[in-house]
Structures are given as structure tokens and as C-alpha cells.
Amino acid sequence: MEEKKVLIVDDQNGIRILLMEVFSSEGYKTYQAANGKLALEIVRGESPDLVLLDMKIPGMDGLEILRHIKEVNPDIKVIMMTAYGELDMIKQARDLGALMHFTKPFDIDEMRGAVNMQLRGSSVV
Template identity: 85%
Template sequence: MDEKKLLIVDDQNGIRILLMEVFSTEGYQTYQAANGKLALDIVRTESPDLVLLDMKNPGMDGLEILKHIKTLNPSIKVIMMTAYGELDMIKEATELGALMHFTKPFDIDEMRLAVNMQLKGAVI
């Protein structure tokens, strides 16, 4: 079975490292990007199955990145990560095709479960 690919987009290094560790342990091929430009480069070259996308990124915000991802490949699943109080943006993200969102600080096990359900189609 092909390894599922997961891209983590967040300008906070600590969060990227944590999520990379968690999801590579789950058996996913993980990629990371600190900004939208890098994220979209990876989407083009690697075509990840799922993107964990932070709403706040330098240069290009999460909604803009999400629009680009969906234009490049509508089948890529996207889960948003948001700071408290970005509710209007969450609504827009959902309309643009994001599956769900996690508010920081998020529960890592809940996120792992959500990603596994999206990518493995079952709770492991």
C-alpha cells in the first residue's frame, strides 16, 4: 500500500516538528512548509493526500492557500488549524472546502484520530 502523504503548513516551527513526529510515527510520509509559497510548491510536486493548514501564515493567509490548493487539486483534503476567535474565517474555509478545523492549542490525539479517519477511512 502506498504511504499517504501529509503536508503540515504552519509558521511555528515547534508545531511543525510536533506534528511531523506524530504523523510520521503513524506511517505517513510527512512534509512541512513554513509559508504558503513553499506549501504550494509541495502541493504541486508531491500532491499530498491531506494538508494540515494553519490559518495564519506569513505572506499568504490560510484561506488564500486553501483556495490555491483546491484549484491545483480539488481532491486534496484540508484540515484547518486556527487560533481562538477566527470564526468568520472558519466559516469561509468550510465554504472553500476545508473538512474541519482545530483550535490551538489542540488535542494531538483528537487530531491524530481525525487525520486517520480521513486518510485510512477507519479508526485504527
């Protein structure tokens, strides 16, 4: 079975490292990006199966990155991470094709379960 790829896009280093550890240990190939430009290079070069995308990123915001990801490959699954009750942005993200969102600080097991469900079709925790 081919290794599924997960890209973590967040400007906070600690969050990227935490999520990379979690999803590496789940058996996924993980990539990380601190900004939109790098995220889109990885999307084009590696074609990840799923992107965990922070809504608030300096430079290019999460919605813009999401729009570009879907232009490159509409099949890539995207889960948004948000820090506040950005309800209007969350609605826009869903309209653009995001599957769901987690509000920070999120429950890491819930996120692990959601990613596994999206990539493996099971919610085995």
C-alpha cells in the same frame, strides 16, 4: 499499500516538528512548509493526500493557501488549524472545501484520530 502523504503548513517551527513526528510515527510520509509559497510548491510537486493548514501565516493567509490548494487539486483533503475563534474565517474555509478545524492548542490525539479517519477511513487511535 501506497504511503499516504501529509503536508503540515504552519509558521511555527515547534508545531511543524511535533506534527511531523506524530504523523511519521503513524506511517505517513510527511512534508512541512513555513509559508504559502513553499506549501504550494509541495502541493504541486508531491500531491499530498491531506494538508494540515494554519489559518494565520505571514504573507499568504490560510484561506488564500486553501483556495490555491483546491485549484491545484480539489481532491486534497484540508484540515485547518486556528489560534482564535476566527468564526468568519472558519466558515469561509469550510465554504472553500476545508473538512474541519482544530483550535490551538489542540489535542494531539484528537487530531491524529481525525487524520487517520480521513486517510484510512477508520478512527483507530
